[in-house]
Amino acid sequence: MFDKERIQELSLEFENGKPQDTISWAFKTFNKDMAFACSFGMEDICIIDMLLKESPDARIFYLDTSLFFKETYELIRKLEDRYKTKFECVKSDCPLEKQAQQYGDELWKITPDLCCNIRKVAPLKKKLSTLQAWMTGIRREQTPTRANAKTVEWDEKFNLVKVNPIVKWACHDVLGYLLEYDIPYNPLHDKGYPSIGCQPCTYPVNPGEDSRAGRWRGFNKNECGLHK
């Protein structure tokens, strides 16, 4: 049903459509076998809104590293109240204390790839192994590694269909959507943080820097390993 040719046809079909069309198709096709992996960035909040308008039963989960900013945890509660739902919290099998015992305190300062692997990639892999498709809020203009992402694609890394409904949106499309529907977002965005991850690895960006320049500052790294 989803060989590479069919996936390519679908990505072309949705390339010029609205994100809502992609979301509607994905939900009708996969239903409970699909889930949206949400990081609560501005993009992801637009997807939450569109997806829950498509169906209040849509599955939404987040990878809680136990290291989010307090503003992010507050935003999660705020969105749960607004949409009268509970997002599924997915955690690493390795609690922070165990990670510290095994690898030392603040592993993120020494080997952030290993830390991301333990706290994000491994739990995501486990979660995705139970699904046929996952949805993300990535956009092409965010990083060179995302520049070739398709609306619908086969995820070679995790072995399932990946749906990226707003992949071609520009930053102003995201802001326009949030303003149009008066949706709350993380207040850190207004304090110089265009991209927000774990508190120890996220810094504000300087004028002219790319939107993910504040992530893992000082390391040659701009992805957690969730997206190729």
Ligand code: SF4
């Ligand atoms: S973003 Fe930083 S703290 Fe969070 S999992 Fe990755 S390395 Fe660890």
